[in-house]
Amino acid sequence: MERRSPDPEPPPESKLPQDPIPVLPEEDNGCCAGNLVIVSEGSPESGQLCRVRLRNREFEVCSRSLYIFPLRSCVRRRVIELVTWWAFDKFILFLIFFNSICLASYDHRSESNSGFNWVSDNIFDPILTSFFTLEFILKVVAFGFVVDKTSYLRDAWNWLDFIVVVTGVLQMTNAITSQEGVGFLRMFRILRPLRSLNAVPQMKVLVNTVLSSIPRLGNVSIMAAFLFVSFGIVGVSLFGGVFYRGCHTIPKPILIGANGTECWSWPFTGEERLCGGRYLCEDGPGGSAGFCGGHEQDTDKALRPVFDGGRQGFPWCQGSAPFKVFPESEWICFDHMGSALITIFQCMTLEGWTDVMYRIQDGHGMVVATVYFFLLIPITSFFLLNVALAVVDEAREDFAEEAADEAAQEEAEERELRAKLEEEAVESKATATHAGHDGAGHPDHPSNKPASLMGQLVDAAEDVTRAMSKALDEEVEDDEAPWWDVAPVRVLLAIATNEVFTNTIMCFI
Incomplete structure (x- = not known):
């Protein structure tokens, strides 16, 4: 049997080297070319944030805003570049300033359908509302609405902006549809100037300082409440009914009238001055001495009215009932604890405290009133105020230290980023130089062209x-x-x- 030799194996195919096809990153294709660089990408499922670099600054954004716009979307990338541009913030701040001028120039005494009021309501207000709404939409597209950590509503400073936008849109919709019943939305326009708190970084620092000092003021508030109550108890015990002490023409009330018209008569001299302390009604009308008296619950029993045979249920005659000689307010007195606390608070603000002291000196006594107020004013006005200011200043220093640490950390990250960029630039330059030396002998090389x-x-x-x-x-x-x-x-x-x-x-x- 003839044996056949096996077929020779075909020669292996020659594998020629093929040039790789360059593929540009998605962010560098077409309209997506820009300054935004994706440093690291996150996962929408795990909620991991993406880190991007823009204008030598790195920050985090969500991987997909509104579940519609991914980070590699041309639209979202352009929106992020716009809302983080310094000129965008300056333009919004200008709109807030212009809106504040319009609100300050609005004449509430004139009709809303004439003059500047009509221009403000029908031209400026819709334009400003449209711009603020557009700003809200752009920021939501750039950073998301509320789901992710860096979303729009996750920043408490944006809550006020959101309220302004919603109420402005509702008011504009009401004006278009001519519906009634939502006119109260106009009052929300006064919140627009407050947007400067979010637009101006220095205002944020001041507001954050005040807010961070509120918990620390708890002990100061407890001390203030203790001092207020203590001075209030002393004031009610000493000065209760003092503001009802006036000068009368007769020493005690007399019963006049008959057959059901009986009433107690105790006429006043007409002097607008308290009595019973420093002043004792020595100079009555016509040079005759008057008689000091108060109401039936006066702390000084000697100044209470004395009724012959008892009160007997008869009322006071017209113009004879005890009343406050200085009725600026029914609550500026020491008749009960509520009015005493309000009076102490007014004196603490140094608003008219000398008038209150002089009147109590006339109605109670020189020494006691002077000592009371000379203790009240320094302790409540000076001591408590300085303690509160010290707490706020301490909070400001702590906040300034935290801000300085954050600024130092950001500066260190920026230096590291710049060093990295410079290193990449040096490597790119070295690569280009090496390629230039390799092609220097070619006639098309720039060095060989005249x-x-x-x-x-x-x-x-x-x-x-x-x-x-x-x-x-x-x-x-x-x-x-x-x-x-x-x-x-x-x-x-x-x-x-x-x-x-x-x-x-x-x-x-």
């Missing part, structure tokens, strides 16, 4: 383009930066200081 005026102009244009790109990349969001330290001005400076530009201008001259 220099010409057109070539110099092209090189100058490329330098200006690189300067513009560098200026735009180095633009940072800094409210303290001077007005000229912005990308457009830096680009103009780069063009104006270019040698080719200067030579061209000289040629035209």
Whole structure:
């Protein structure tokens, strides 16, 4: 049997090297090319946030806002670049300032359908509401609404903005549909100037300082309540009924009238001054001495009215009933604890405390009233106020230290980021230089081309383009930066200081 040799194996196919097809990252394709760089991507399922870099600053955003716009979406990337731009915040602050001027210029005495009131209600207010609503929509698209950690409503400072937008839209809808019953929404317009608290960083610092000092003021409040109650008890015990002490023409009431018209008569002399203490009604009308008396519950029994045969249920005659000689307020007295606390609070504010002291000196006595108020004013007004200010100042220092630590940490991160970018730039430059040396012998290499005026102009244009790109990349969001330290001005400076530009201008001259 003839044996057949096995078929020879086919020669292996030659595997020629193939150039890889370059694939641009999604963020660099078409309309997505921009300054926003994704440092790390999160997972929508796990709620992990994405970290992005924009204008030499890194921050976190949600991976998908409103479950619609992913981070690699061109629309969302452009919106993030817009709402984090310093000019956007300045424009919103200008709108808030303009709206405050409109509210301050509104004349509530005039009709709303005439003059500036009509312009404010029908032109300015809808325009401002539209801009504020657009700002709200852009920020929600950029950062999300409420689900993620960095969402719009997760920042308490945005709650006021949200209320202003919702009430403004409802009011504008009411004006369009001419519905009644929601006119109260107009009062929410007064909240718009308060948006400056969110727009101005310095205002945030002050408000945060005050809010952080509130828990620490608890002990101060307890001390203030103890002092108020203590002085109130002493005041009610000593000065109860003092403000009803007046001068009468007769020493005690007399019963007049008959057959059901009986009443007690105790006429006043008409002097507007308390009596019973420093003043004792020595100088009555016509030079005759008067008689001091108070009401039936006076703390001094000697000044209570004495009824012959008892009160017998008869009323006071007209103009004879005891009344407060100085009725500025029914609560400025020491007749009970409530009015005593209000009187002490008024004296603590140093509002008219000397008038109260002088009247009590006339109605009770010089020494006791003087000692009482000389203890009340320093302790409640000076001591408590300085203790409260010390607590607020301590909270301010703590908040300033925390802010300084955060600023130092951000500065360290920014330096680290800049060092990383510089290292990447050096590596890119070294790679480009190496590639340039490899192709230096090629006739198309730029080093082998003769220099010409057109070539110099092209090189100058490329330098200006690189300067513009560098200026735009180095633009940072800094409210303290001077007005000229912005990308457009830096680009103009780069063009104006270019040698080719200067030579061209000289040629035209």
